[in-house]
Amino acid sequence: MFELKPSTAVLAIGLVLLIPQHEASAQIVSRLEAGGLMSSTPGFLPASAISLTPDVRYDGQVLKVSARGSAWINGQSWQLADGQVSASVTTPTRHHLSAQLIGNASRAYYDELNQNEQIDAEARVHLVFSQKGGLWLETGVARPWRVAVVSAVDVAGAGAWTQLGGATLTGTYTNFAFTKIASSKDSTGAAQACSTQTDNNSCLRQSHFSDVQGTVHWEKSFFEINAQTGYRFGDNNDVTPDSRRWASASAVVWLSSDMAVVVGGGRQPANPARGLPARNYANLGVMLAAWPAMTEGAVPIEARASAISKFDISSAGTSLERVQVHIAGVQSVDVMGDFTDWEPVAMVQRGRDLWEALVPIGAGVHQLNVRVDGGKWQPPPGAPTMRDGFNGEVGVLVIR
Amino acid sequence: MNRRNVRCALSALLAVAMAAPSLLAQGPDPLAKLDTASRRMVQSLIDSARAEGLPTQPVISKAQEGVSKHVSGPVIARVVRTVFLSLRQARATLGSGANRDELTAGAAALQAGIPAAALIDLRHAGRGKSITVPLVVLADLVTRGVPRDTASRAILQLWQGGAGDADLLGLPRAVEQDIVSGAAPGDALLNRARTIPIRLPPAKVPE
Numbered sequence: 001m002f003e004l005k006p007s008t009a010v011l012a013i014g015l016v017l018l019i020p021q022h023e024a025s026a027q028i029v030s031r032l033e034a035g036g037l038m039s040s041t042p043g044f045l046p047a048s049a050i051s052l053t054p055d056v057r058y059d060g061q062v063l064k065v066s067a068r069g070s071a072w073i074n075g076q077s078w079q080l081a082d083g084q085v086s087a088s089v090t091t092p093t094r095h096h097l098s099a100q101l102i103g104n105a106s107r108a109y110y111d112e113l114n115q116n117e118q119i120d121a122e123a124r125v126h127l128v129f130s131q132k133g134g135l136w137l138e139t140g141v142a143r144p145w146r147v148a149v150v151s152a153v154d155v156a157g158a159g160a161w162t163q164l165g166g167a168t169l170t171g172t173y174t175n176f177a178f179t180k181i182a183s184s185k186d187s188t189g190a191a192q193a194c195s196t197q198t199d200n201n202s203c204l205r206q207s208h209f210s211d212v213q214g215t216v217h218w219e220k221s222f223f224e225i226n227a228q229t230g231y232r233f234g235d236n237n238d239v240t241p242d243s244r245r246w247a248s249a250s251a252v253v254w255l256s257s258d259m260a261v262v263v264g265g266g267r268q269p270a271n272p273a274r275g276l277p278a279r280n281y282a283n284l285g286v287m288l289a290a291w292p293a294m295t296e297g298a299v300p301i302e303a304r305a306s307a308i309s310k311f312d313i314s315s316a317g318t319s320l321e322r323v324q325v326h327i328a329g330v331q332s333v334d335v336m337g338d339f340t341d342w343e344p345v346a347m348v349q350r351g352r353d354l355w356e357a358l359v360p361i362g363a364g365v366h367q368l369n370v371r372v373d374g375g376k377w378q379p380p381p382g383a384p385t386m387r388d389g390f391n392g393e394v395g396v397l398v399i400r
Numbered sequence: 401m402n403r404r405n406v407r408c409a410l411s412a413l414l415a416v417a418m419a420a421p422s423l424l425a426q427g428p429d430p431l432a433k434l435d436t437a438s439r440r441m442v443q444s445l446i447d448s449a450r451a452e453g454l455p456t457q458p459v460i461s462k463a464q465e466g467v468s469k470h471v472s473g474p475v476i477a478r479v480v481r482t483v484f485l486s487l488r489q490a491r492a493t494l495g496s497g498a499n500r501d502e503l504t505a506g507a508a509a510l511q512a513g514i515p516a517a518a519l520i521d522l523r524h525a526g527r528g529k530s531i532t533v534p535l536v537v538l539a540d541l542v543t544r545g546v547p548r549d550t551a552s553r554a555i556l557q558l559w560q561g562g563a564g565d566a567d568l569l570g571l572p573r574a575v576e577q578d579i580v581s582g583a584a585p586g587d588a589l590l591n592r593a594r595t596i597p598i599r600l601p602p603a604k605v606p607e
Contacts, residue, residue: 382573
């Protein structure tokens with residue numbers, strides 16, 4: 001029976017107050033990765049499979065939703081493998097602060113013996129510094145099924161990120177605490193520290209461990225790299241030797257705006273809360289990406305502007321203009337002008353180096369600026385310019 | 401404090417953090433973020449523009465731009481005043497027949513330091529055509545470092561010679577490329593201007 005707790009009610013009220021009438025900017029990206037996967041788990045023979053991994057993502061300024069799954073063909077039959085549905089709601093940043101609620105439902109599948117499901121929810125408070133770095137604190141709870149864990153898993157942690165050139169560096173500390181059914185004695189026959197004895201051979205044990213992890217994401221032009229490494233703190237009852245340290249990396253080489261080659265490999269640590277063992281893996285595949293075009297009926301969309309290679313503007317119907325910026329290797333592009341009452345509008349990524357926004361620009365003379373990765377507002381390249389009076393410049397558009 | 405209380409406290413803190421931005425969001429008043437004195441100054445300039453029949457949108461827009469670029473209120477008020485005075489001078493220069501776009505472009509040209517006489521010459525040479533684009537390009541060229549007199553003469557000659565809007569709008573990018581390549585701004589303009597074909601209206605055949 002569902003029990004409505006005060007904390008749940010408070011969160012629900014916060015959500016109702018938060019969710020706006022509509023998203024000011026949003027984009028949908030869908031990807032399909034097809035390739036080969038090899039993995040090895042201690043105690044099991046190495047396995048290889050052909051995998052198909054579809055991934056759909058909706059990115060709005062407030063709401064983000066993603067769904068990702070994978071299916072493996074191993075021998076003669078297809079096997080529905082990993083899958084995850086995620087949603088997050090983020091408040092606008094005010095005074096460098098924003099809040100985020102994240103919910104996930106996931107299924108993990110290593111093999112017939114190692115598979116289970118989990119739902120989890122997290123809340124984060126972010127402190128952002130000029131889009132170039134930030135910190136967050138998080139707390140959350142996870143509930144796995146079909147494992148020996150008999151309580152919800154309490155999650156608490158903190159993280160920090162910064163952008164250096166084209167790289168984003170992230171460091172996290174996450175603590176996990178839960179109750180699980182464990183053997184009363186360890187492998188040497190010594191009695192385990194248990195909170196409650198369930199029978200002669202097993203007991204309830206409080207487990208906790210902490211992960212420290214660093215990740216780097218770097219991209220330039222048609223090339224992307226993601227790498228991560230981590231270390232796990234905890235006693236030997238909770239942390240297996242093969243999960244003390246781990247590292248993995250992947251590279252994406254874009255052959256065109258819609259197709260890329262993906263290669264990766266490394267070690268994944270065990271997930272004690274889900275009863276999943278550590279494993280080594282390697283994968284090689286091809287990724288197809290789709291960046292659906294916006295329609296006129298859609299809501300107008302949504303650090304280095306001098307690096308913009310091309311700026312275009314064209315009619316997108318009776319009342320909208322399609323503004324396009326060509327620049328690669330950036331995280332965000334914004335446009336603002338007198339036609340937006342000088343409110344920044346986030347552009348939507350439509351390709352590897354193509355960003356686009358539909359904005360209502362009437363006939364006449366208009367002034368505008370663009371910025372990249374939250375940097376300085378600058379006039380778009382190729383457009384006539386004039387001084388803005390504020391020690392900067394604006395671009396000038398003449399719309400017929 | 402037990403774990404449940406900690407969770408409730410964190411949840412309440414989070415809910416307040418999430419709700420606060422929505423509750424504190426500014427209303428539709430574009431000047432709401434200005435301090436009282438600056439807001440009063442800007443409002444009086446908007447009222448003056450309206451009373452004189454000048455377009456108010458460029459005045460309001462400049463204030464919004466300043467707010468969005470996190471400029472201090474007194475600086476915004478000073479720049480908005482400059483826009484207002486430029487609009488007033490543009491209408492005095494171009495005449496009451498000038499449309500809103502011409503006034504906006506004329507004000508921008510005057511702010512860039514183009515002499516009023518250059519605007520009058522363009523108006524007379526335009527044979528009734530809108531001079532919005534020549535004024536926009538003129539302001540741009542001066543912003544890029546082309547001497548005012550050189551820019552004014554070159555654009556006037558092109559305009560008198562029948563250059564189209566597309567020809568003129570292509571000039572800023574071309575001149576910028578030459579400047580980046582090392583050319584002096586004035587020379588860059590003159591060289592590029594020579595490449596634009598003159599399209600004088602056909603001479604009247606004597607009867």
